[in-house]
Amino acid sequence: RNVLKTPLKQAATSPLVLTGRQPDCQPLTTPPKPKETPPADPWTPTSNLKMLISAASPEIRSREQSKQLSNSSTEVLQAKHCLQEHLLEDEYEKSQPSRKEKSLGLLCHKFLARYPDYPSAAQKSYICLDEVTEELHVERRRIYDIVNVLESLHMVSRLARNRYIWHGRHNLPQTLQALKKVGEENKYIQQIQMIKKREYEHEFDPDGERKEEMASSLGSSEQSEMPFVELPGVEFRAASVNGRKYKSLRVMSQKFVMLFLVSTPQIVSLEVAAKILIGEDQLEDLDKSKFKTKIRRLYDIANVLSSLKLIKKVHVTEERGRKPAFKWTGPEVLPNIQDTKLEATSTTCSPPISESIPSKEHCSKNLFPSKGKQNFTRHSSLIKLVKSIENDRRKIQSAPASPVKISTSTYQSLPVFPSTITQLPAIAKPQLEGQSKTAEETQMKCALSSPEAAPRPEANQPAVPSQPLGVCPASHSSASPVILPHPHSGVSYAIYLHPSQAHTVTTYSPGFMLQPLPCGNVTGIKSSNSKVLNGITTEEGDNQITVAEPTKPLAAEERPAMKSETSSQRCLKRSQALQENNLIKRHRSDEESLGTSLTFFPSGYLIPLTHCTHGNKTECSNKEKAGLCSLQHPTYNSPITGVIPMTAPELKTVNIPALHITPLNIMLSPNSIAAAPVLSNSCLNSSNASSAPNPSSSALNFMLQHIGLIPAGVQVPANPVLQHVPVSSQAENISQNSGNTNVQEGKVRTNILHLSCRGLRGDYRAAIPSQQPSAPKEPQEPQAVTENFFRTPGGPNSGSLLPANSDGAEKTSQGTLYIPQRKLEVSED
DNA sequence: ATCTCCCGCCATATG
DNA sequence: CATATGGCGGGAGAT
Numbered sequence: 001r002n003v004l005k006t007p008l009k010q011a012a013t014s015p016l017v018l019t020g021r022q023p024d025c026q027p028l029t030t031p032p033k034p035k036e037t038p039p040a041d042p043w044t045p046t047s048n049l050k051m052l053i054s055a056a057s058p059e060i061r062s063r064e065q066s067k068q069l070s071n072s073s074t075e076v077l078q079a080k081h082c083l084q085e086h087l088l089e090d091e092y093e094k095s096q097p098s099r100k101e102k103s104l105g106l107l108c109h110k111f112l113a114r115y116p117d118y119p120s121a122a123q124k125s126y127i128c129l130d131e132v133t134e135e136l137h138v139e140r141r142r143i144y145d146i147v148n149v150l151e152s153l154h155m156v157s158r159l160a161r162n163r164y165i166w167h168g169r170h171n172l173p174q175t176l177q178a179l180k181k182v183g184e185e186n187k188y189i190q191q192i193q194m195i196k197k198r199e200y201e202h203e204f205d206p207d208g209e210r211k212e213e214m215a216s217s218l219g220s221s222e223q224s225e226m227p228f229v230e231l232p233g234v235e236f237r238a239a240s241v242n243g244r245k246y247k248s249l250r251v252m253s254q255k256f257v258m259l260f261l262v263s264t265p266q267i268v269s270l271e272v273a274a275k276i277l278i279g280e281d282q283l284e285d286l287d288k289s290k291f292k293t294k295i296r297r298l299y300d301i302a303n304v305l306s307s308l309k310l311i312k313k314v315h316v317t318e319e320r321g322r323k324p325a326f327k328w329t330g331p332e333v334l335p336n337i338q339d340t341k342l343e344a345t346s347t348t349c350s351p352p353i354s355e356s357i358p359s360k361e362h363c364s365k366n367l368f369p370s371k372g373k374q375n376f377t378r379h380s381s382l383i384k385l386v387k388s389i390e391n392d393r394r395k396i397q398s399a400p401a402s403p404v405k406i407s408t409s410t411y412q413s414l415p416v417f418p419s420t421i422t423q424l425p426a427i428a429k430p431q432l433e434g435q436s437k438t439a440e441e442t443q444m445k446c447a448l449s450s451p452e453a454a455p456r457p458e459a460n461q462p463a464v465p466s467q468p469l470g471v472c473p474a475s476h477s478s479a480s481p482v483i484l485p486h487p488h489s490g491v492s493y494a495i496y497l498h499p500s501q502a503h504t505v506t507t508y509s510p511g512f513m514l515q516p517l518p519c520g521n522v523t524g525i526k527s528s529n530s531k532v533l534n535g536i537t538t539e540e541g542d543n544q545i546t547v548a549e550p551t552k553p554l555a556a557e558e559r560p561a562m563k564s565e566t567s568s569q570r571c572l573k574r575s576q577a578l579q580e581n582n583l584i585k586r587h588r589s590d591e592e593s594l595g596t597s598l599t600f601f602p603s604g605y606l607i608p609l610t611h612c613t614h615g616n617k618t619e620c621s622n623k624e625k626a627g628l629c630s631l632q633h634p635t636y637n638s639p640i641t642g643v644i645p646m647t648a649p650e651l652k653t654v655n656i657p658a659l660h661i662t663p664l665n666i667m668l669s670p671n672s673i674a675a676a677p678v679l680s681n682s683c684l685n686s687s688n689a690s691s692a693p694n695p696s697s698s699a700l701n702f703m704l705q706h707i708g709l710i711p712a713g714v715q716v717p718a719n720p721v722l723q724h725v726p727v728s729s730q731a732e733n734i735s736q737n738s739g740n741t742n743v744q745e746g747k748v749r750t751n752i753l754h755l756s757c758r759g760l761r762g763d764y765r766a767a768i769p770s771q772q773p774s775a776p777k778e779p780q781e782p783q784a785v786t787e788n789f790f791r792t793p794g795g796p797n798s799g800s801l802l803p804a805n806s807d808g809a810e811k812t813s814q815g816t817l818y819i820p821q822r823k824l825e826v827s828e829d
Numbered sequence: 830a831t832c833t834c835c836c837g838c839c840a841t842a843t844g
Numbered sequence: 845c846a847t848a849t850g851g852c853g854g855g856a857g858a859t
Binding site: 099102103104139141142160161295296297299300303324 | 835
């Protein structure tokens with residue numbers, strides 16, 4: 001193909017348009033890139049502004065530009081207008097012509113200026129692309145970029161060819177809320193952490209790393225496709241968009257926004273965003289060109305979002321250098337939930353209608369009257385949900401053991417990680433269900449969580465195929481889905497709080513983990529300290545903000561490596577991801593070591609466990625390191641069983657009995673583990689949930705994920721409160737036992753672990769730089785990387801997930817954790 | 830040199 | 845088929 005070259009400047013400047021306008025002279029043949037006298041566009045107000053500004057002083061101008069744009073663009077524009085008139089002639093020569101004038105951001109501004117932020121019903125406006133392109137003097141292509149992003153935020157909806165409807169910002173709150181929710185479901189937080197860790201781990205093991213990365217991140221996920229997130233009432237557009245076509249920009253834009261919404265500092269670097277987005281889509285390798293393309297697209301999106309004032313550009317300075325990033329400046333999104341209402345009609349195919357939606361949205365609905373299908377044809381989330389739900393059910397009923405594919409519910413998207421992790425079936429307690437407020441919710445969740453249960457290639461043989469499980473739990477909080485089934489006994493339950501819910505905790509710091517104490521004790525937990533750990537300092541003021549990245553500290557815990565080779569090996573085989581193995585191992589080890597049922601929570605989530613079903617395991621007993629036994633047990637009960645949803649308010653204050661907070665240990669109770677396998681199966685199969693005790697996989701995942709968040713090394717005394725005191729992690733002990741379990745169990749475990757681990761994986765890795773075994777590079781890394789980590793002797797080698805740990809186990813004894821706390825400086829521009 | 834990111838070819842989707 | 849959309853990546857400004 002002929003390459004296109006970017007037109008030299010001249011082209012840009014001189015085109016017809018300009019010439020036409022140019023009063024004087026700039027002949028058409030403007031020399032390429034005439035630096036000094038670029039023709040400006042007289043016609044655009046903005047341009048004039050710029051010119052003026054520039055004339056004044058470069059600095060000012062830049063500021064002005066940004067500010068003004070962001071501010072009341074209109075006014076500014078008008079003012080400029082006037083000015084421009086005067087200046088027109090002379091300036092044009094000096095104005096800075098170029099590129100900036102044509103920037104997408106500026107264009108977007110102009111575009112936005114045409115419509116009211118909050119159009120009244122009466123004002124509804126339709127957007128005709130032809131008109132817009134003409135008025136703004138831009139190529140159509142550019143408008144598409146803008147519109148696509150706006151569409152992703154539901155600020156516009158497409159009606160038909162060339163026509164869009166302007167909704168303005170009415171839907172923004174809902175959209176953001178929905179996006180946040182999806183982002184949480186997708187575990188973006190973990191992914192971000194993972195990436196960051198990798199970054200610093202980076203250097204070495206390039207090879208190994210790569211593989212790991214691939215495996216890990218994308219790994220098995222294939223199906224993930226995050227569908228375009230729609231608002232129930234608002235959604236999508238008519239016709240065209242629905243198809244699969246809505247591939248990138250729209251979705252990419254949503255994902256990008258999600259990253260901000262879930263990140264604690266709400267600052268997302270382009271690099272990280274690009275990696276995550278790439279990862280999700282396909283497994284492409286870390287292709288460089290692809291990365292570049294992604295970055296380009298992100299800039300496009302960012303420009304539009306910046307025009308909307310939802311984000312602003314900043315620079316994050318880390319050890320490695322300064323990287324471009326963006327900071328969320330849009331409205332805070334409450335975690336709240338209300339969206340669920342939408343789902344109401346789950347079963348039926350009827351499209352969700354905006355009933356739930358406020359009047360504003362009505363507009364959109366009205367727009368799509370019942371015309372047929374256009375409106376909701378494919379996209380409506382409801383439909384998807386319904387379908388997915390149905391499918392799930394069928395699957396469950398019909399094929400107990402067979403792994404199911406995922407049908408993704410609309411909401412959910414797909415997680416980066418392969419379905420396995422994400423979609424574990426949740427087990428619901430019957431009771432819960434009853435409790436659940438709305439059936440809808442329940443369903444939704446189910447849909448989300450359940451379907452896929454065990455897709456994993458290897459793993460899933462159902463160790464215990466037949467067990468029926470409860471189906472979906474209903475979780476109230478948007479955030480966590482989890483639900484724990486509780487064992488027959490019903491005694492134990494877990495509660496998750498979403499951090500966000502607790503108002504206090506906006507950022508929750510993951511610093512603590514809770515361990516179930518032997519039943520009796522109660523501990524109150526609150527998440528609040530996150531900040532301390534993170535040490536985020538944000539100063540808005542100006543340019544530099546130092547932030548400790550919350551995310552980074554993944555907290556991993558590391559420690560021990562364990563062993564059980566067999567199982568581990570097996571795991572390896574099937575899964576490519578080595579990392580996973582490691583995780584698994586660790587988990588095991590943890591489990592083993594702990595011997596029991598421990599659960600951790602990220603701060604913010606509370607999971608009280610009370611008792612184990614059987615007592616056999618003692619699980620309840622806390623952290624005992626004793627652990628091994630548990631492994632051997634053939635059956636475990638998960639300590640965690642039922643989940644009790646609490647309302648946010650409740651949570652805040654709540655004391656949880658029997659919980660113990662521990663520092664990073666990650667522990668899974670053996671029980672839970674055992675249960676896990678079941679979970680997958682169960683979900684599928686059983687429609688009846690009753691029997692088996694299963695921990696919900698989702699719950700586990702959840703926990704695990706969060707674990708990452710927790711800063712390692714913090715130990716919380718039995719005290720209820722969480723102050724986090726950094727302590728070396730004690731939990732390290734890991735014993736290994738490897739092969740004890742029988743095959744099935746082993747499998748199960750692995751699977752489970754797998755699932756749960758994934759989220760963690762990154763963390764772990766990060767946490768555990770390869771130290772011990774491989775000596776080679778360590779020295780350096782640690783320093784650089786680890787500022788605060790504790791090291792664990794037992795960590796697996798870098799990247800590798802391997803089993804290497806046999807030794808590790810012992811070494812680990814006092815594991816050290818690395819806590820990545822890095823500081824970032826953010827500078828705004 | 831790096832960061833931004835505009836431009837427009839061309840594959841697809843839509844009508 | 846003609847258009848409308850929009851993925852994509854070269855390579856030019858901005859720094």
